[in-house]
Amino acid sequence: MVVKPATPARQRHASSHRKPGPASPSTPGPSAPGPSAPGLAARKAAVRLLGAVIDARTSLDGLTDNEHGHPQYMALDMRDRALVRAMLGAALRHRMTIAALLAKRLEKPLPANATALAHILHIAAAQILFLDVPDSAAVDLAVTHAKSDPRTQRFAGLVNAVLRALSRVKETELGPALTATDDAPQWFAHRLAQAYGAEQARAILEVHRLEAPIDLTVKSDPQSWAERLGGIVLPTGSVRLEKPDGAITVLPGFDEGEWWVQDAAAALPARLMGDIARRRVADLCAAPGGKTAQLVHAGADVTAVDASQSRLKRLARNLERLGLKASVIHSDLLEFTPQEPFDAVLLDAPCSSTGTVRRHPDVPWTKTPEDIARLAALQRRLLDKAFTLIGPGGIVLFSNCSLDPVEGEELITAFLADTPEAELEPISPNDAPGIAPFITAEGTVRTTPAGLDMGSPDRSGLDGFFAARLKKRATE
Numbered sequence: 001m002v003v004k005p006a007t008p009a010r011q012r013h014a015s016s017h018r019k020p021g022p023a024s025p026s027t028p029g030p031s032a033p034g035p036s037a038p039g040l041a042a043r044k045a046a047v048r049l050l051g052a053v054i055d056a057r058t059s060l061d062g063l064t065d066n067e068h069g070h071p072q073y074m075a076l077d078m079r080d081r082a083l084v085r086a087m088l089g090a091a092l093r094h095r096m097t098i099a100a101l102l103a104k105r106l107e108k109p110l111p112a113n114a115t116a117l118a119h120i121l122h123i124a125a126a127q128i129l130f131l132d133v134p135d136s137a138a139v140d141l142a143v144t145h146a147k148s149d150p151r152t153q154r155f156a157g158l159v160n161a162v163l164r165a166l167s168r169v170k171e172t173e174l175g176p177a178l179t180a181t182d183d184a185p186q187w188f189a190h191r192l193a194q195a196y197g198a199e200q201a202r203a204i205l206e207v208h209r210l211e212a213p214i215d216l217t218v219k220s221d222p223q224s225w226a227e228r229l230g231g232i233v234l235p236t237g238s239v240r241l242e243k244p245d246g247a248i249t250v251l252p253g254f255d256e257g258e259w260w261v262q263d264a265a266a267a268l269p270a271r272l273m274g275d276i277a278r279r280r281v282a283d284l285c286a287a288p289g290g291k292t293a294q295l296v297h298a299g300a301d302v303t304a305v306d307a308s309q310s311r312l313k314r315l316a317r318n319l320e321r322l323g324l325k326a327s328v329i330h331s332d333l334l335e336f337t338p339q340e341p342f343d344a345v346l347l348d349a350p351c352s353s354t355g356t357v358r359r360h361p362d363v364p365w366t367k368t369p370e371d372i373a374r375l376a377a378l379q380r381r382l383l384d385k386a387f388t389l390i391g392p393g394g395i396v397l398f399s400n401c402s403l404d405p406v407e408g409e410e411l412i413t414a415f416l417a418d419t420p421e422a423e424l425e426p427i428s429p430n431d432a433p434g435i436a437p438f439i440t441a442e443g444t445v446r447t448t449p450a451g452l453d454m455g456s457p458d459r460s461g462l463d464g465f466f467a468a469r470l471k472k473r474a475t476e
């Protein structure tokens with residue numbers, strides 16, 4: 001398979017350009033960079049954050065937030081932050097491949113409690129194998145890092161020897177290692193295989209090694225926006241950008257509010273609600289508002305509800321930029337008591353996010369099967385509540401970005417069995433452009449990252465999503 005380099009790291013990082021010291025198999029060379037070497041702070045931050053993800057199951061999104069991120073990350077300039085994200089992306093997307101190649105260079109496995117050492121090796125190996133950083137810089141900075149930490153000091157020679165050996169064999173060993181390895185924790189690979197069969201699970205895991213392209217939902221005229229922005233129009237109507245250079249916010253149409261970033265799969269649920277022009281519609285877990293924007297743009301009178309104040313602030317900013325208006329309510333859905341029923345509600349429920357691994361490669365490492373069970377139980381409570389908010393003949397569109405049937409197909413089957421006044425309104429190919437390949441035998445929608453083949457790996461794929469349209473039976 002072809003491994004797409006993890007951008008933006010194929011740019012060279014000036015702070016990494018040092019000549020290597022003399023290559024000794026086990027002793028760091030005399031010219032190994034000093035404790036304040038350029039590029040060292042970025043490596044230390046990446047190692048620290050990898051530890052937080054792997055050892056403490058902390059979500060990378062929060063750690064690398066540009067306003068409230070981890071202090072070691074916040075102390076870096078934007079260029080080094082991009083490098084940290086690239087190192088972490090590669091280290092997590094290829095975690096098992098890296099582990100297998102490192103293990104071959106070690107005489108015996110690292111002790112289970114040598115986590116600091118393991119993370120230094122993984123971050124350096126990610127650079128050597130997948131990023132456009134000179135191998136010598138990756139090795140030397142890892143050695144300096146190891147020397148500076150009392151927990152890893154005595155392993156500096158081992159770090160040097162293992163990484164230099166890895167650099168020597170990467171051309172011959174990387175390809176076969178990628179073919180032989182599932183880059184996922186066992187529980188996750190196993191669950192995917194149970195749900196989708198071995199072949200499809202393998203295809204999904206392969207796509208998880210790639211970074212996702214950027215998709216836009218445009219207010220109108222996708223073809224002309226695709227031409228202006230250098231992208232393609234997907235069969236579903238989203239515009240897919242081809243390797244955008246630099247910040248999205250400087251592209252034409254951003255300031256004018258002509259489009260918003262939204263994965264092609266995430267754009268599907270709101271399109272399945274039928275003609276909602278002038279209807280009263282609630283978006284029940286709304287922030288940061290991608291689907292709210294679609295509903296308002298479709299002409300509905302929208303009430304957007306979310307339990308998170310900070311995420312609602314982002315929703316309000318997004319709607320303002322787009323020139324779209326909704327009533328915004330800060331409330332736990334379980335305590336939301338509107339005065340009148342809605343014609344339709346969209347419940348894009350909080351979930352394990354296992355459909356978004358291309359964008360969030362930490363997810364399989366931070367989530368557990370217990371999280372999936374807990375989130376499915378919460379989703380069921382939210383769905384029961386959502387169903388009370390519509391009148392007879394009203395619609396609940398339930399969706400989430402999980403790949404797990406426990407949060408999707410199985411949840412809906414149980415809901416229908418327990419709720420006599422509910423019926424599934426099957427989704428049909430005429431409901432939305434490009435939807436046909438994703439409709440299941442039951443009439444729900446299921447996408448996986450291995451879907452939407454656009455001819456080349458970096459143009460293809462979409463997030464994993466589930467959607468079901470439920471109707472409240474009209475009373476006689």
Ligand SMILES: C[S@@+](CC[C@H](N)C(=O)[O-])C[C@H]1O[C@@H](n2cnc3c(N)ncnc32)[C@H](O)[C@@H]1O
Pocket residue numbers: 266284285286287288289290291292305306307308311331332333334348349350351
């Ligand atoms: C998957 S995100 C929604 C994404 C959003 N629909 C969009 O398209 O931009 C799930 C949202 O559910 C919200 N949430 C979680 N539990 C909630 C609850 N009990 N009541 C209301 N909102 C909740 C979270 O704050 C989060 O914003």
